[in-house]
Amino acid sequence: MSISSKVIFSDEGKKRFQYGSDLSIYTERFIDGKLLSSGFQDNGVTIYEHSEFVDKPAFDLVIDGESLYYGWEFISFDSTEDESGNAIGSLTLKHSLKSIQLKIITSCCGFGFFRRAMEITNLSDVETVGLTSVVPLKGYIWEMTHNITENLKDATVYPYSVGRFRDVHWSNEGNFDWQDIALNTGTFFNSTQGQSGHGSPFFVLRNNIYGGYMVCQMGWSANWKASFLADYNNDRHSHETKINLNFEIMPVTVSPARLIAPGETIQASEVHFGMSHVDFDTAIQNLHAYLRRSVLKQVGDGLQPVIYNQAGYMVPSLLEPGMSEDGLKREIDIAAEIGAELFMVDAGWYGKNGQTGTDWGNTTGDWYAAEGLPNDLFPVFEYAKEKGLKYGLWVEAESAGSKSKIAAEHPDWFIEKHGKTIDRILDLSKPEVQNFVESEIIRLVEKYDLDMFRLDYNSCSPEGGFNLKGGRNENTHWRQVEAIYGIFDRVGKRFPNLQLENCASGGGRTDIGIVSRFTTTWVSDWFKMPRTVRILNGMSMALPPEYVNRSYGVGMQSSYNGNADTQMHVIMMAHPTLFGVTPSLAEANPAIMKCTKKYIKIYKEFIRTFHRTAKVYHHTPVIPGADGSGWAALEYVSDDQKKAVATVFRLVNAEENVYTLKFRGLKKGMKYQARIEPEGSEFILSGYALSKDGIEIKLDTALTSQMIMLTEYMNEPTQ
Missing domain, CATH: 2.60.40.1180 (Golgi alpha-mannosidase II)
Structure with a gap:
């Protein structure tokens, strides 16, 4: 039996649920109080019921230290369709011992991909419960039973491999590599710095014997973990040797990750996953097509603007003591001359110490123009408009520096760990802090009538902070993620034409949860050759290339290696940003200006015309x-x-x-x-x-x- 694209078959009598997305078929069974991951096919053919897996849970949920992957009662299953034509199945379960309801929502989105969401509700009228951990998706794929010894070729060949970003540290994003999954030995990788990493919760599983790929991403902007096990055993019933691949992906947070109040519903991190029996290129193209159609955000005509970022030569050691109106206008002249379309004012425009330009990190939180800009930014942005440029503003909205007014007046607004305040990181789990951050973003967008808002996040809190609630220390990570997602959901709705740029010390948060709320993202702060090429190469797997920012210019000393054409080639294949092409138009190197103009024209008139849908x-x-x-x-x-x-x-x-x-x-x-x-x-x-x-x-x-x-x-x- 074969099934068509984006359909759901449910048999409530047998408690069997099948999700179809083109040739990918994902099957779950509800048996003996457990939801089981029963089969994942990549060729459109539904397996016989008796061949389905009946011992592998599709999720795990731990509440107050007790695992709840079992003990559920079936309540209902409903099928609907969203505005994009994606079929959506909602399975509702109620636990037999705990006052917990679970709604598992699976969307069939085409291109072989599915979207899994999970809502957790505390049904108690009086008792707060603590989320210890949750695995929103786990399963069992690629059962192999025939002639395994011969098909393995030799002992050096492993049946399965996982592709992932090998490095998780600043400036090393996108270093894609394959790792063999050893037999009967657990393999995992993760982030630990309190962000989704300078890697990403993204992996590709590969069947090295029979072929096929599974691609998976999780939308979660804090610590996470992905685990794999090639289970090599003898089946006692069939007497056959089997090798199956177990996988799971989950957020990782100190317990309790989230206290759930009576009657409250929270949502677990979403997982995006697909399977296909194709080549690697097509597997990645299917991911991009799915993300573009069903997940990622775009505004207006969807064409990504060529950005000129002010932070090039305009740093104290090279040109002048800090930002000035004349200096910014000089940068605008350069941007307009080379054909850029949006002018970005970067860090250092704010706070009393902005005159020096050297203390930008300690004055965040005071989002008012610095002393070096006595007329505020209005003349600068008006000048940009006169030159035909749109304009944007850098804000590290989730932080407040030690010299800020916020730090002096609200020391309780920062996250705390073991009785000590963690510098710079505002605690968005506190409603008054979240309201301040959101109101400041809205105020700045409206005050300056911004075309783009750049969010940066230059801090990390590996373990997060803790807040005492009802005698329990709740970790801050979960609520911090909830807060920033909610803020930008509302900001995006309020300003539907506003471009939103995501950045976090470069590529500290490139997971699909945060990126889906923005229109473009910085994937790294590293722009030096040759590593910048590898960053582009790898990150254009996890994200479509039009969302991947790459930069050229003297900023961050990025363009000292390699020839000018090559450096321009990198950013043309991505979403181009330039900073520091020349100190001024008067000092411009004619050859550099000619080269830069040529490629910006190529991007706008040729590459960008099909970039948004390119394979x-x-x-x-x-x-x-x-x-x-x-x-x-x-x-x-x-x-x-x-x-x-x-x-x-x-x-x-x-x-x-x-x-x-x-x-x-x-x-x-x-x-x-x-x-x-x-x-x-x-x-x-x-x-x-x-x-x-x-x-x-x-x-x-x-x-x-x-x-x-x-x-x-x-x-x-x-x-």
């Missing part, structure tokens, strides 16, 4: 080395296959001077007009030749690149 091909998914070695190649193809752009980068320690790029996403029977930058050559080739023979890219020095742009060639004029 991404990662020719080099794993880039080894400390900063990125060998070659890297990315290819983006329009949905109709009439346009494409690919860039080949020579990084460091490449063994050969030549890389042959064989396009993967072209229409074989179509002819393409090709143009290569920076060499400027043009020619016509068939999609077949570009795919079969490819283009030979010769680069004889490190940190150089070539960008290939393809457009359908029409040899006869259209009538």
Whole structure:
């Protein structure tokens, strides 16, 4: 039996629920008070009931230290459809011993993907309960039973591998790699710094014997953990050797993670997961298509603006003692000249100490123009409008520095741990703090009529803080995440045309929970070659590339390595931001200005026309080395296959001077007009030749690149 896209079959008599998303079929059974993950198929064929797994819970929930994966009573199952046409199944369970109700909501979203949400309700009229932990999704996939010894090839081949971001520290985001999952040995990876990490709760499971991929992301902006076990055993009933893959993903918080008041409902972190029997590129493309259609936010026409960030040469040690109206206007002149579309005022515009520009971290929280801006920012933003630019403002809304008015007047507004206040981090679990943060965001957006609001978060609290409630120390992480999500849900609704940019010390929060509430995101503070290429390469797996900010310019000393064309190539393949192209127009290097203008024009007139729907091909998914070695190649193809752009980068320690790029996403029977930058050559080739023979890219020095742009060639004029 095969089922079509985005459908739900429920058999309430057998308590069997099937969710279909294209060729991906996810099945759950409710048996003996447990909801079981019974099967996950990737080819559209429903397995027989007697072949389903009947011993693997689909979730775990621990309340006040007691596991509640069992002991449930079935209440109801309802099917609906959302405004996007996604089929939604809502299963309601009530626990037989605890006063807890659970609503498990599964959306079938197409492209082989599902969205899992979980609502936890305290049914008691009098008793507060404590959430110890929750695993919103766990399961069992890829049962292998036949000729395993022979099919493993040899002892060095493992049946399953997991792809994930190997590094979890600042400036090392996007370092994608595969890790074999050893037999009968647990494998896990996680974040520990109180954010979703400088990695991300994102993984790809791969079946190394029979093929196929499972892709999973969790929307959670604090600590998390993903775990895997290849269960290699002898089935006592069938006498067959089996290897099955167990997986789970969960938020990790000191207990109690969340106190749930009588009658209160909270929501667990959402999980987005899909399965497909395709190649790796298509698996990632399916993720991007699902995220773009059902998860990620866009405003207006959806075209990402070219951003010019003021924090380039405008730092005290290089140019002047701090922000000034004249200095910002000088930056606006540069932005307008090169063809940028939005001007961003970065950190240091606020607070009494803003005159020096060196104490921006200690004056956050006082969101009023600094002494160096006696006329406020109004003349600056008005000047930007006169130059045809939109404008945005950097705010680290969740923090208040030690020299701020907030710190002096409200020392109780910060998170506390073991009797000590943690610097800078406001405790959004307190209603008065959350209200202040939200009201300040709204005030600033309305005061300046902002086109973009940039949220930064430069602090981390690995364990979080604690608040004493009813004699129990509740951890702050859960409520902190709830608060920031709620704030930006409301801000986004109030200002539907406002661009929202997410940042957290670069890529400290790139999980889909926070990113889904913003229109673009910084994925790292590291822009130096060659690692910036690897960051783009990896992060454009977890997120579509138009949401991935990459920057070029002197800011953060990022552009001292590699040639100008190559650095521009990186940001053209992402969402481009520039900062510090030149100290002033009077001092501008004509060659740099010409190069910059050329590529901004290419982005706006060519790449951006199909960027939002482009299929991404990662020719080099794993880039080894400390900063990125060998070659890297990315290819983006329009949905109709009439346009494409690919860039080949020579990084460091490449063994050969030549890389042959064989396009993967072209229409074989179509002819393409090709143009290569920076060499400027043009020619016509068939999609077949570009795919079969490819283009030979010769680069004889490190940190150089070539960008290939393809457009359908029409040899006869259209009538």
